[in-house]
Amino acid sequence: LTSLIEENPTAAQKFTTSLSKVYRYVLEQKSKELVTVDEELNFARTYMSLLKTRFEDSIIFEIPDKASNPESRVVPLSLQLLLENAVKHNMVTSSKPLHIKIYEDKGHLVVMNNLQLKQIVKKSSGVGLENIKQRYSLLSDRKVIINQRAKDFAVAIPMLTKQVSIMRTTQQSKERLNDDYVRARKRVEELKGFYYSLISYVFVIPFLIFIWYTYSRYTIQWFWFPMFGWGISLVVQAYRVFVDDGAFGAGWEKRKIEEYMRKEDDTKRWN
Template sequence: MNGRKTPIKFAINRTDAISWSISAALILLLNTNLKTGEVNWTWTLLIFASALTISRIQEYLMPLLMRRAANWPVQRMLGAYVLVCVLVATIISTLVLIIIQLVKKEVFPARVYVSSGLTYVLMTIAFTSVYVIQQLTDRWKKSLLQQEQLNQALLRAEYDALKNQVNPHFLFNSLNILSALIPEDPENAVNLVERLSKVFRYNLQNNDRVTVELGTELKIVEAYLFIHKMRFGENLQYDLSVDKTDKTRSIVTQGLLTLVENALKHNECSSEKPLTISLFVDGDRVVVRNTFQPKNKQFLESTGIGLSNLKSRYKLVTTAPVEVKETADFFEVSIPFCSASGNS
């Protein structure tokens, strides 16, 4: 590589051929006496030669201008383009008229220069408009791509911030469970620690993933519920009914874990009020339903971080909402399946 830049040139394509054919036909028509059929070949040849000259000049100037204007605002770039067209057209038009005056030995009035200049300006813009429009379109597409990349980066940063908010919340709740179990059942406390390590290993391994397969998270939910089963015994019942085909579909990472955690944290689980948690698939949604027996009247407010955080994360991944239903008997949250393309 010698480091030299390859000059940008106009491509000779079908559009150029059509433009030149139409231009030649118009030039010939404008210089033909329709009554006699006589063609003013002097004017025709001069105009056609000047059009060719303008085309060659613009072939050099336009790519140069576009390179210089790469970081300019569109308005400034268009202004510079029009200015170049006017200057080139005016110079060529003036030279053509001077040549004709010398050949015919006559003087043209100012209005001829003005009308000729305007004609040449329009002709110059016509020769280069397709190229400039293509450049503007490419620039617009590039701008859209950059904006999309920026939006994706911002969404990813926001998602990570929300997910990082969940992890300390989950750790705090898990340590509370462990502290309550140690004095009651030290042996099972060891089993609980092993299960917790599995859950946290899952969190670490999937920390950079926006979505995860349902089957993968379901295993962690089972481990998490088993941990609480050791503490609550028969006071906690759960049923996880998911078909094998649904396990390969994707959900937001830690989505189910958040819902199951909320159900256990905010509802009473005792011999007087056993807690039942059901997890199942309903169409394009995964549903977590639990018996509604809140520990206090501030239940809905106390679900703060978990449920609102989950809703916020889903908004960044899909337009399908997280749905919440509450009756006198049960509290239910359903989350939509989402595209696996959310993984990063």
């Protein structure tokens, strides 16, 4: 970057602007399950500008202006990963430029590049592609398609367009989610309260016994009263938290919260 600033300040400024956009997009989208195809295409153009700054005319891109269906969605950062893979595994030189084309085909967004594999390169682990495939498997029954031929390599990722629920209407689902979340949060607070009481009991009762033994061990053993009274209260509290209302085990509250606060329910799939 320093040499680029010295040689071409305008290009350096363009590079830093694109780089900041890339970082911002990654931070904004990394926690999302899906983004619109148009968002991903815009990000791909920004990422391509960084690659063009590095490789100049040794890399050639083709990319559509926008998606045919503005409601279609893909897994975020999938295009960036596929572009990165194409550059990583292929020669990119002025004599052998790398051609990368992004286009739609039968409900898929395809990233295709001419195949000119590097002669010395570590064997691909396939972790990146496997990550995309796993993320799609959680959302849809549609598959990521990988096609390698003699002269080109292509990956087609499904463009998801419609969410189908097999449970109930959206409004009913929202109302139930809110109610169950409130109940689950209440149970979590009860569980925390029980453990706080138990920890206090473990430390306070021995301290009371120590006080009795040190200052009044020849008097009535008064420490039994708080020990039994508090102990009975703990038993009742434990029953309410672990047994009552059909909840068995301390992990119930956590599982319920995760179940109802998951952005996409397991019973919903994308087409």
